[in-house]
Amino acid sequence: MKKTIVIVDDHLLIAKALEGIIGNFGDFEVIYVAENGKDLIEKLENGEKIPDIILLDISMPLMDGFETAFWLKVNHPNIKVMALSMQGDDNSVIKMIKNGAKGYLLKNTHPKDLEIALSKLSSDGFFYPEWASKIIFSNINGDKGNEKAVRISDREKEFLTYTVTELSYKEIAEKMCCSPRTVESYRDQLCEKFDLKTRVGLAVFALKNGFAES
Structure with missing residues (x-):
């Protein structure tokens, strides 16, 4: 069964061009287009x-992509949002990302790369190209000096290195010389910071951002 997609973009020509491109992807189909976040909410309500996935533009009148992503995060958390x-x-x-987007692409992305990104988003739950991952990583480590940067403690970083192993949470706790409850706290805090839901998501995040070796 094909994954369903909604495009939210105030530029009709771009939206229709995207709809045509995605129509050539075997595993996906566009079911409708919305002009902005307000239009999308009205359609859903x-x-x-x-849909399974929403391709969301950022700069739109009435309700932009930031507001729309946050609304979707609160009201339809199972929809995967790709900026x-x-x-x-x-x-x-x-x-x-903080507002709930699970992926980020630029509009000059090659159609083949868009298809790959949609497939990864569907299978893994998120997709960020290398350039976006570098931005995320630099903000995690506070390289920009941004007070709003997402920060990870040294203990959380240590926990991330174990997420890619076959160790149970109890065994990870033994390795880290702490209680299983503390390990679960690290897990929950990281999932909250990066809007992840599973250990698999944490493991993929750790590998993509250099916290563990594949």
């Missing part, structure tokens, strides 16, 4: 089908 924008600056990437 009026009974339009809830698709011309804006690739650090602040936009970090703000979209």
Whole structure:
């Protein structure tokens, strides 16, 4: 069964072009287009089908991508949001991720890379290209000196290195010389910071951001 997609973009030509491109992907189909966040909410609240994925522009009138992503995070957390924008600056990437986006692409992305990104988003739960991962990593470590940067403690970093192993949480606790409850606390804090839900998500995050070796 094909994964369903909704495009939210105030530029109709771009939205229709995307719809045509995605129509050539075997595993995905666009079920409708919304002009902005407000239009999307009205469609969802009026009974339009809830999609698996939303491709979300950032700069839109009435309700932009930041507000829309946050609304979706609160009201439809199972929808996977992929930001698709011309804006690739650090602040936009970090703000979209904090507001619930599970992926981030620029609009000049090659169609084949878009198909790969959608497939990864569907299978892994998130997708960030290398350039976006570098932004996330630099903000995690506070390299920008941004007071709003997402920070990870040394103990959380240590925990991340164990997420890619086959050790149980109890065994990880023994390695870290702490209680299983403390390890669960590290897990919960990291999941909250990066809007992840499973150990698999934490493990993939650890590998993508250099906290563990594959």
